[in-house]
Amino acid sequence: MKMNKMEEIWMIVAIVIIVIAMSITGYQAFAMGMSPPSHKEHIDPQTVEEHPEFSEPGVYETGDNEYEVIMTLQAFQFEPSEISVPEGAEVTFRMATKDVVHGVNVPHTNLNTMVIPGYIQEITQTFNEAGEYIMVCNEYCGTGHQMMSATITVEE
Ligand code: CUA
Numbered sequence: 001m002k003m004n005k006m007e008e009i010w011m012i013v014a015i016v017i018i019v020i021a022m023s024i025t026g027y028q029a030f031a032m033g034m035s036p037p038s039h040k041e042h043i044d045p046q047t048v049e050e051h052p053e054f055s056e057p058g059v060y061e062t063g064d065n066e067y068e069v070i071m072t073l074q075a076f077q078f079e080p081s082e083i084s085v086p087e088g089a090e091v092t093f094r095m096a097t098k099d100v101v102h103g104v105n106v107p108h109t110n111l112n113t114m115v116i117p118g119y120i121q122e123i124t125q126t127f128n129e130a131g132e133y134i135m136v137c138n139e140y141c142g143t144g145h146q147m148m149s150a151t152i153t154v155e156e
Contacts, residue, residue, distance in 0.1 A: 040119070041119065041120040041122070042118060042119060042120070043096050043118065043119065043120050044118070045096070045097060045098060045099065045117035045118055048072055048096050048097075048098045049072075049098070051096070053070060053094070054070060054072055054096050056070065057070050057071055057072050057079045057080055058070055058080055059080065059083055059084065059085065062092075065086065065088060065089050065090065066089070066090045066091075066092070067085050067089050067090070067091045067092070068091075068092045068093075068094060069083055069091060069092070069093045069094070070094050071093055071094065071095045071096075072095070072096055072097070072098055073095060073096070073097040073098065073102040073104075073115050073137075074097065074098040074099050075099055075100065075102075075141050075142045075144060075145075075148070076137070076141065076142065076144035076145060076147050076148040077148060077150075078104075078135060078137075078148065078149070078150035080150070081149075081150040081151070082150065082151055082153070083135075083150065083151070083152045083153070084152075084153045084155060085127060085152070085153075085154055085155070086154070086155050086156075087127065087128065087129070087130045087154055087155060087156050088126065088127070088128055089126070089127055089154070090124060090125075090126045091124065091125050091126070091127065092122060092123070092124045093111070093121075093122065093123050093124070093125070094120060094121075094122050095115045095120070095121045095122075095123075096115065096119075096120050096121070097115045097116070097117050099117065099141075100117065100141050100142070101114060101115065101116050101117065101139050101141065102114070102115050102137050102139055102141050102148070103115075103136075103137050103138035103139030103141075104121075104123075104135060104137065104138075105135070105136050105137075105138040106125070106133050106134070106135050106136075106152065107133075107134065107136070108133075109125055109127070109133065110125065111123060111125045111135075112138070114139055127152070127154040129154065130154045130155060130156040131153075131154055132151060132152070132153050132154075133151065133152040133153075133154065134149055134150075134151055134152075135149060135150040135151070135152060136148065136149045137149070
């Protein structure tokens, strides 16, 4: 096959770029373990309230300065909507939605995820600074979306 010299050079450049990009992504995913914060736990969104874990949303102490927040989401509220933990606590949020996709974001922290119907979402955050944090839904979920929020109080 006869090919123009420039065409040949650019084809090689394109292949090299693709190989480099795939190697970086592959290294991050497999060697560094970077992946989305999800662990494929299923839940029936229609029966979240009857689920043994999610029937009683709340804040539970699970260890030495370790807490678990069992949270349900629905248009347009987080339950519990007032969370209180001590400073430095490692808080694991286990969340399930009863209706549509909701977002969970606590500004100025790394806590930012989606909660999708049918899946249990888990995300851990350590709150090192005392104060009041706001948790907002950042995924449009209906006419009351902008009112969907909760507060996290980190006590000294
Ligand atoms: Cu829930 Cu927007």
